Amino acid sequence: MASRMMKLAGTAALVLAAAGAQAQELTIGTKLEVSTLDPHFFASFPSGQSHSYLYDRLVALDDDLNLVPGLTESWQALDDTTWEFRLRQGVTFHDGSAFDAEDVVATFNRIPTVPDSPNSFTRYVRPITEVEVVDDHTLRFHTEQPTPQLPRFLSNVVVIAAETELATTKDFNDGIAAIGTGPYKLDEWRRGEKLILERFDDYWGAAPRWEQVEEVTLANDGARTAALLSGDVDVIDYVPVADLPRLRDDDDFSVFTKPIARIHYVHMDSSRVPTPHVDAGDDSNPLADARVRKALSLAINRAAIVDRLLLGMGVPASQMLPSSFAGASENLAVDPYDPQAARSLLAEAGYGDGFTMTFHATNGRYPADVEIAQALAQMWTRIGLTVQVEALARTIFFPRATDYEFSIYTAQYGTETNLDMLMSMLHSRNTDLGLGTGNRARYVNETADALIQEAMITTDDAARNALIAQALETVFGEHGLIPLYWPSFAVAARTGLDVAVRANARNTAMRITPVD
Amino acid sequence: MAVFIIRRLLQSLLVVFAMSVIVFVGVFAIGNPVDIFISPTADSIEYDRVVRQLGLDLPLHEQYLRFLGNALQGDLGNSFITGEPALGMILQRMPATLELAVFAMLIAVGIGIPLGLWAGLHPGTLGGQTIAAGSIVGFSLPNFWQGLMLILIFAVTLGWLPSGGRGDTTDVFGIRTSLGSLDGLSHMLLPAINLAIFKTALLIRLVRAGTREIIRQDYIKFARAKGLSERRVIGVHLLKNIMIPVVTVLGMELGSVIAFAVVTETVFAWPGMGKLIVDSIYVLDRPVIVAYLLIIVVLFIIINMVVDILYSALDPRVRLGSLR
Numbered sequence: 001m002a003s004r005m006m007k008l009a010g011t012a013a014l015v016l017a018a019a020g021a022q023a024q025e026l027t028i029g030t031k032l033e034v035s036t037l038d039p040h041f042f043a044s045f046p047s048g049q050s051h052s053y054l055y056d057r058l059v060a061l062d063d064d065l066n067l068v069p070g071l072t073e074s075w076q077a078l079d080d081t082t083w084e085f086r087l088r089q090g091v092t093f094h095d096g097s098a099f100d101a102e103d104v105v106a107t108f109n110r111i112p113t114v115p116d117s118p119n120s121f122t123r124y125v126r127p128i129t130e131v132e133v134v135d136d137h138t139l140r141f142h143t144e145q146p147t148p149q150l151p152r153f154l155s156n157v158v159v160i161a162a163e164t165e166l167a168t169t170k171d172f173n174d175g176i177a178a179i180g181t182g183p184y185k186l187d188e189w190r191r192g193e194k195l196i197l198e199r200f201d202d203y204w205g206a207a208p209r210w211e212q213v214e215e216v217t218l219a220n221d222g223a224r225t226a227a228l229l230s231g232d233v234d235v236i237d238y239v240p241v242a243d244l245p246r247l248r249d250d251d252d253f254s255v256f257t258k259p260i261a262r263i264h265y266v267h268m269d270s271s272r273v274p275t276p277h278v279d280a281g282d283d284s285n286p287l288a289d290a291r292v293r294k295a296l297s298l299a300i301n302r303a304a305i306v307d308r309l310l311l312g313m314g315v316p317a318s319q320m321l322p323s324s325f326a327g328a329s330e331n332l333a334v335d336p337y338d339p340q341a342a343r344s345l346l347a348e349a350g351y352g353d354g355f356t357m358t359f360h361a362t363n364g365r366y367p368a369d370v371e372i373a374q375a376l377a378q379m380w381t382r383i384g385l386t387v388q389v390e391a392l393a394r395t396i397f398f399p400r401a402t403d404y405e406f407s408i409y410t411a412q413y414g415t416e417t418n419l420d421m422l423m424s425m426l427h428s429r430n431t432d433l434g435l436g437t438g439n440r441a442r443y444v445n446e447t448a449d450a451l452i453q454e455a456m457i458t459t460d461d462a463a464r465n466a467l468i469a470q471a472l473e474t475v476f477g478e479h480g481l482i483p484l485y486w487p488s489f490a491v492a493a494r495t496g497l498d499v500a501v502r503a504n505a506r507n508t509a510m511r512i513t514p515v516d
Numbered sequence: 517m518a519v520f521i522i523r524r525l526l527q528s529l530l531v532v533f534a535m536s537v538i539v540f541v542g543v544f545a546i547g548n549p550v551d552i553f554i555s556p557t558a559d560s561i562e563y564d565r566v567v568r569q570l571g572l573d574l575p576l577h578e579q580y581l582r583f584l585g586n587a588l589q590g591d592l593g594n595s596f597i598t599g600e601p602a603l604g605m606i607l608q609r610m611p612a613t614l615e616l617a618v619f620a621m622l623i624a625v626g627i628g629i630p631l632g633l634w635a636g637l638h639p640g641t642l643g644g645q646t647i648a649a650g651s652i653v654g655f656s657l658p659n660f661w662q663g664l665m666l667i668l669i670f671a672v673t674l675g676w677l678p679s680g681g682r683g684d685t686t687d688v689f690g691i692r693t694s695l696g697s698l699d700g701l702s703h704m705l706l707p708a709i710n711l712a713i714f715k716t717a718l719l720i721r722l723v724r725a726g727t728r729e730i731i732r733q734d735y736i737k738f739a740r741a742k743g744l745s746e747r748r749v750i751g752v753h754l755l756k757n758i759m760i761p762v763v764t765v766l767g768m769e770l771g772s773v774i775a776f777a778v779v780t781e782t783v784f785a786w787p788g789m790g791k792l793i794v795d796s797i798y799v800l801d802r803p804v805i806v807a808y809l810l811i812i813v814v815l816f817i818i819i820n821m822v823v824d825i826l827y828s829a830l831d832p833r834v835r836l837g838s839l840r
Contacts, residue, residue, distance in 0.1 A: 033795070035597055035598055036598060041599065042597070042598075043555050043558070044553070044555065045555065115599070116569065116594060116599035117566075117569075117599070118553055118554070118566060118570075118596055118597055118599070119553065119554045119555050119558055119562065119566060120562065120565075122562065123557075123558065123559055123561075123562050126561075169599060170600075190682075190787070191608070191787070192609070192787040192791060192792065193681065193682055193785075193787040194681070216681060216785070217785065217787075218680065218681075218785050219782070219785070219791075219795075220782045220783055220785065222664055222667075222783060223667075223679070223680050223782070223783055223784065223785050226664070226667045226668070226671060226672055226679040226680065227679045227680055227681075227785075229671075229672045229679075230667070230671035230672045230675060230678070230679040231675070232671070232678050232679045232680070232681070394552060394798075395546055395547065395549075395552055395797070395798065395799075395800050396546055396547060398547070398551040398552050399546070399547025399548045399549075399551045399552070400547060401551075402548070402551045413556055414556070415556065415557050420557055424556060424557060431560045434559030434560045434561050434562075435559070435560075437556070437558065437559060437560050437563060438556050
């Protein structure tokens with residue numbers, strides 16, 4: 001019966017495949033729902049995926065998140081506080097107007113003034129104190145302080161047409177102002193349902209492959225897989241872990257995966273004595289001892305977690321991001337699974353009899369998050385600790401974590417660069433400098449802080465990367481954070497399509513091509 | 517009648533007020549929503565700006581008084597996430613949910629009442645017992661699993677119907693509806709059936725029990741003895757008397773289908789209010805949550821009022837004045 005069902009489904013898929021090839025249409029089911037078409041309203045991860053159809057950014061990212069020319073052909077630092085950007089010639093907006101320096105100026109003017117933004121893009125343009133228009137296609141950005149991250153910041157900034165500078169968010173959502181230079185034009189946006197896009201024939205880059213693209217929001221995991229199996233969509237992203245084996249074994253579908261710029265980690269409160277959720281029988285905080293933190297890391301069987309709980313959808317991690325990312329240290333290796341050594345370290349630190357702790361985790365936020373937390377607790381029980389897992393919904397978890405309520409917790413964090421990760425997660429929390437906003441465990445290391453702050457103002461790439469690597473080694477040398485694994489991102493497509501997976505876990509029609 | 521309606525509406529104001537306090541305090545107690553929707557790379561300058569912009573730096577009572585002041589002028593606040601009026605966002609999604617709910621109720625009534633009636637009139641037969649047993653299955657299937665099974669059978673295996681989404685819609689008086697096209701209807705069928713199965717089972721049991729009780733009453737025997745046609749005995753004398761519990765339950769169920777079709781809307785990616793409220797709860801978008809629950813309270817009050825009015829139409833002995 002099962003095989004007959006599959007054959008039936010297979011036939012349906014083939015018929016649809018043939019139809020799809022003729023029609024030049026592509027339907028993508030996505031977990032990420034676009035909440036606005038105003039590219040400056042909300043710096044949210046899901047919306048950014050849909051915006052890349054309509055708009056371009058000043059600096060683009062390749063599949064591994066390296067900076068590549070986008071609407072600017074080249075850029076260079078003239079001195080520590082002056083950057084020159086040369087804009088691409090011959091770029092047109094969907095309404096036919098030409099792209100030039102005026103549009104960039106309009107973009108920079110609009111970003112800080114969008115009302116009611118729940119998370120604005122201002123951060124990326126704030127360092128720029130003056131925009132100097134040299135000619136129609138050359139701009140100089142002046143900053144108060146050296147800002148080597150500026151090109152990276154501008155890879156987040158979507159350029160709008162100058163005539164839409166004063167447009168409201170509603171104008172964009174209604175489609176009137178949703179005019180970009182991107183490879184696809186807006187046909188229709190049905191909120192919460194789908195985005196319908198049409199090929200833009202005058203696109204400056206490689207000609208878009210599809211005549212029409214529908215991006216359908218399918219937030220529910222089961223619904224997304226069902227839509228692919230039934231042939232309603234050609235491609236789905238965020239393939240649920242449980243459905244991977246079935247899709248891998250089925251000849252009618254192909255699965256594409258790649259590790260993404262994200263880390264699943266365990267963070268520990270190493271500065272409070274005592275700390276609320278750890279009880280060692282006295283008033284001490286065992287987690288303040290680097291040997292205890294190392295013992296916790298050695299007790300973890302990362303390979304088992306990745307293979308059994310994630311069905312291979314991850315890579316055991318040694319630091320914040322894989323070695324392909326700038327600034328990653330070459331001296332850090334994945335901690336081996338060595339419960340024996342872990343026990344001796346605990347004994348050496350004076351906790352040979354173990355201690356009791358409550359371990360906090362998210363529930364349903366990341367793939368297999370509860371199972372992973374339970375597995376970690378079991379592994380720590382094996383080296384003599386008493387661990388209780390408390391898994392919380394994200395709406396409760398994150399506010400409490402930010403308020404420093406936990407002593408040891410696990411979650412994920414994703415950005416594009418090692419420096420961003422260091423600034424947010426491992427620098428001590430410093431409201432004046434705007435650093436350490438994601439450091440929810442009160443981790444403090446003054447040496448690391450100094451290295452991070454120096455890297456932030458070092459313009460030379462090699463020197464900056466060396467500082468970043470040094471900061472990472474400082475932190476991971478004392479297990480300031482325990483890296484678990486780098487998650488993979490999976491996209492599944494009907495057979496006949498090839499998908500290039502991007503390390504930013506966003507999937508668009510631009511990276512999907514038919515196999516000939 | 518007018519007095520009854522006015523008094524009901526006044527009472528409902530109190531309920532709405534109480535509800536707004538409960539929801540407001542509840543969502544406040546969960547935590548700071550900014551932590552959930554702000555990007556992890558946002559710096560603290562941006563974080564503080566957002567907190568101030570949303571008024572989350574104020575103490576709870578000031579936040580509530582500000583909300584109340586605006587609400588009295590018809591403004592239930594703007595969504596934290598989209599910056600648009602919460603009320604507008606909900607009303608925009610309402611037609612999709614309403615038409616799904618009504619369609620599902622029509623299926624349930626169209627199937628449940630005749631089957632229940634038949635099973636009640638023929639209790640000893642194989643058919644009657646099959647219907648009664650089948651209704652128990654309809655009760656016990658979890659909505660979520662049942663939805664996935666419907667998709668697996670009718671969309672994945674047989675390929676007859678789409679697996680989800682809303683399909684083509686047509687505009688009727690500026691409101692988008694799926695009822696105007698075959699594609700729209702085909703998209704609506706599976707989610708509507710998923711919602712209807714439980715209601716159908718419920719109706720079958722209610723109608724069957726009512727029928728079995730009433731068929732033994734003296735006035736039915738009398739009507740038959742008088743020589744009335746079976747059609748008139750069942751169609752008028754019997755049906756009218758079993759309708760009071762049925763109408764009550766239908767009213768409650770219609771309300772709950774509209775308000776809590778969450779599971780079905782999620783499984784079938786139906787862009788209705790249920791999906792909106794789930795997404796909003798997920799990011800603690802308080803204005804939308806509060807506005808949604810207030811609308812639902814009002815909806816239930818109206819439905820109950822209509823049910824009460826229907827009572828008096830069905831049973832002349834019932835006077836509205838005594839139904840408070």
